[in-house]
């Protein structure tokens with residue numbers, strides 16, 4: 321067995337783990353980071369960017385809420401059902417993290433909101449040579465190495481070592497299957513949740529992946545850190561999916577955008593169930609869809625709406641991640657999808673045929689379309705008060721539909737921490753030497769992802785990581801003194 325020693329051990333080098341490693345190393349302690357994958361960055365490398373408040377960029381452009389405003393929005397939104405001290409610590413830290421990252425060399429686009437009415441807290445990373453936010457994680461990895469952090473790739477941690485009450489290290493396995501015993505004064509767990517394990521998703525959230533949930537599955541996110549923390553005595557928090565909505569299977573993103581526009585959205589009964597103009601708030605839409613029969617919904621439009629979407633400014637809603645402005649290539653993309661056997665887009669010459677293909681109740685669909693068309697004619701939707709500019713009748717064959725299911729970026733929560741990111745046991749005592757950060761410990765949203773302050777999960781990962789790194793380093797130093 322190989323033996324290693326450090327002041328602080330960080331379990332994983334994803335978003336939270338890298339931030340924790342750098343923050344601890346900047347306090348001049350010896351850090352080892354163990355990472356299961358062959359690269360650093362974790363899910364973070366697939367995202368666009370974190371939340372920031374009062375960043376230099378925001379202040380220069382008079383954008384976004386202040387720390388106090390962001391805290392109030394957060395707590396109103398979650399009805400104070402979450403740990404207010406942890407939220408406050410996160411928001412306060414977020415007021416410095418974007419500037420800290422810029423000083424390390426990360427470049428950001430202008431901060432923006434995610435949907436109408438949201439706050440401009442999202443700081444998308446300038447992609448540079450890498451896609452999405454991968455650039456930022458490369459910078460953090462380089463900074464970690466420069467500060468002497470030893471990053472061990474393909475070296476998953478198996479469990480936390482405890483002596484008495486105190487956490488004193490971890491057991492890991494290197495890429496050759498050799499066991500490593502690593503000792504440290506403090507251990508920070510940040511393994512990104514259980515979004516890649518359908519069994520854990522079913523067990524802890526009730527969703528059946530592939531049936532009533534279409535979530536991103538990032539390889540390796542198997543709940544390892546949560547299990548290890550629980551084994552070490554950590555209390556459990558609520559566990560949820562970070563709910564949004566997505567089309568099932570592998571769909572061309574350009575085609576998918578046509579089915580995310582505010583047309584007619586119905587459930588399997590054929591009934592409308594929400595104001596479709598709310599669809600850019602993907603968290604609210606995910607909630608609404610997950611309340612429907614079989615948690616399924618279908619976005620429907622006709623030939624006229626399709627032709628409208630093909631005009632230059634055809635899309636009502638644009639998306640930063642998939643920057644298509646119209647459905648100019650709709651027919652070709654639809655043909656490709658249907659020819660390749662993609663099962664979740666449909667076209668038909670009549671509403672009855674569409675009902676047959678989608679499984680929507682035909683009488684329900686007919687009634688819903690008649691009612692909706694009446695609303696469009698009157699320019700007024702008395703049920704959901706959808707804006708008249710989106711009220712376009714569905715009457716001209718062909719008819720098109722796309723299936724939408726609840727989706728998720730990943731899981732949320734598992735390990736109970738306090739506002740210093742110290743892990744808490746069932747009796748509300750700290751487990752000395754054990755810290756957790758990021759998704760494994762992210763139970764601050766209550767029942768709905770706080771998308772009104774976008775960049776929130778990456779924001780929590782980076783900021784709870786920084787807090788954990790700083791506190792674990794101070795704790796290690798105090799033990800050495």
Ligand SMILES: Cc1cc2nc3c(=O)[nH]c(=O)nc-3n(C[C@H](O)[C@H](O)[C@H](O)COP(=O)(O)OP(=O)(O)OC[C@H]3O[C@@H](n4cnc5c(N)ncnc54)[C@H](O)[C@@H]3O)c2cc1C
Nearest residue numbers: 332334335336356362363364367368477512758759775778
């Ligand atoms: C497509 C997509 C887009 C997104 N966009 C955004 C966005 O723009 N803004 C935003 O705020 N959020 C976004 N998110 C969410 C955000 O990326 C995550 O919330 C964030 O990365 C979580 O950080 P983390 O450190 O907890 O987990 P991760 O970044 O996933 O890191 C976890 C790491 O743990 C490692 N690991 C697992 N088990 C072990 C083990 N036993 N030992 C050692 N290592 C282990 C994994 O390999 C991984 O590297 C997005 C997510 C997805 C899927």
